[in-house]
Amino acid sequence: MKVLHVAESIKGGCGTYLDEIVPLQVQALGERQVRCLVPREHAAQLPRVEPGLVRTFGRPGRAAGLPRLARELTRLVDEWQPDLIHAHSTFAGAVSRALSVARRLPPIVYCPHGWVFDVEQPRLMRWATESAERLMAPRSARIVAISDAERRRGEAAGIPAERLVVVPNGIHAKAPMQRAVWPMPRLRVLFVGRLDRQKGVDVLIEAARDLGDKVSVRIVGDAVVAGGRPAPNGDARHIEFLGWMDSAGVAAQINACDVVVMPSRWEGFGLVAVEAMRAGKPVWASAVGGLREVVADGFTGRLFPVGDAAALRTLLRQADRAALRRMGAAGRERFLAHYTSDRTHQALLRLYADVLQLAPSAAARPEIAGEIQ
Template sequence: MKILHIVEAWHGGIASYVDALVRAQIQQGHQVVLAADSRMLAADPRGLPCVIEAYPASRNPAQLPMVRAALAAILARHEPDIVHAHSTFPGVYLRCPTALHPRIVYTPHGWSFLKMDSPAWVRWGYGWAERLLASRARAIMCMSFEELSRARALGIAPERLVMIHTGIKDIADEAPASPSDPDVARTQGLKIGFFGRLDYQKGADLLPALAGALSADATLHVFGTEVRGRQPLQPHPRIQHHGWVAHQALAAHIASMDVIIIPSRWEGFSLTALEALRAGAPIIVSDLTSLSEVVIHGYNGLIMRDYSAGHLADLLNKLSAEDCRRMGRNARQVFLETYTFDRFNQQVAGLYQAVLSR
């Protein structure tokens, strides 16, 4: 089978998600091509063992014909059996005004009409576009039950929708991780990890107030950088800001934490949650997102029922080291039973076969 993956951004969770799929599909004997924005590829090439095509992604509606022409040329060169579009704008490029390929699989990676930092009229427009374009994909692959239910509520035909929870490779299957920061190792007391962009979606605005409400022996370790044009993270004695870390070192940093907080306001499905479960680290998530599907409260993590820094601090201040160890063991078991990459990859392969047979 020849598979073409099309992405816009090539960083963070989407890059990790597609990277793993591409490598697995090549190992299975498929021919794989990746098309991504040329500027993104130059910043993070990753050494993928597949054919890589660059195209000029743009969110300017006036540039849509130019982007579609570039993608049409890539399609003509490679004649793929399946085209897998990742995230909102590749989904638009391929399907508006008409489908560029008869067998498109579309993964939104978080519905654009759920993004709470967009005005209501913009979210309405995204929803209208998704509903209009849905029939131009053979399958729409949702990453959570929340994504699936929101799509059905929007009016997207159920027969177009498939729900496949993401999976990641086990630590033993990955390249050896770099040692964690020595500053982390020297920290005494509860080590709390936050991994991700310092923006509104990820709940980074809660961090300064959270740090101020934590017990004296707790330290908040922040791994990530602020979004361009936003205010940097405010310094605080209980915050250690480590900045951006390479993907290869993430597993070691996550494993060095006692608990991981993911206070996102919305998510498609965060890989950080699965990386934490894999490392045997309990997670604390908001009930606003699909990540609450991953957590059994008190078993492998905790769920924030009130979205505030004070409530999150209260949950953390009540945690003992033994609580973290117990929930961490359970977190590891949940990962092994539900979120392995082999299970995920088999389900994606089954979806491709179903699309080919239609």
């Protein structure tokens, strides 16, 4: 079974996903059986994937990159002849499924990694994106939802239920040990993500305003559009912007913090929450989308209303380190039970085998087939 992973952008969660899953698929299927097609500018986001397994296309920008993706995908399908295409996120899904109308392609498994119509947008734009996903759904052998919330949202938009399957994201079980220097007696609060409206960093900044006697806040991430970084009001000396970091840097900051805060306004899954749980750290998150499934409120962290800076401010004021440690330990157990990359990997192999009408054991190399049944 030859699997081709296709992505139009892999900065952020999609890159983390591929860097976790592809090495496991190479181990299970064989080095000659897995390939990735990703932007040349983003290839460094896959440090655990052998460079020889990665084909790239130029992406100076989205508008210029999409036709280049289409051309390179066509060329790679002709040369390598994969048995299955796994398309990641909206634009790779759109390009691959549109191509399948004009020419013969292998079965396409599509994972939106968060529906494009589930973002804040004008009503007409939401109608257009929902309509586009409904129109393209029949070109997908299966559509992978990364949470049950994403599955329900897809069904509500008219995506056929029989095409949707839930496969939660997962990451490697062993947490990196490096720990950043953060010598603060105050509560150490960490945010990781894009500095944009979706991720809600402005909510955290407002909640932490003038709480310098109680908290130290670190913000890891970059703005993706000009002016995306919010300007704190009041005393913000306790709020530190660290910029973008690689996965090792992020892990070191997580290991050093007391709590990870995810004030997202919408979220299909929330991979940062899983990274925090792996490290035994509690998560305070908006009660939205997949975060409501990942974070067990009162057990592995706390949920607060979307956009409610006052509620988050109360959590910051009332934080108890002993309770946070208990939640972190519970989060680690929940992570091991539900969100390891091995679980995601095995679920995907079963899905691929189902799409290709293979027995699960036939999808893997014979010598290890028994390990993935």
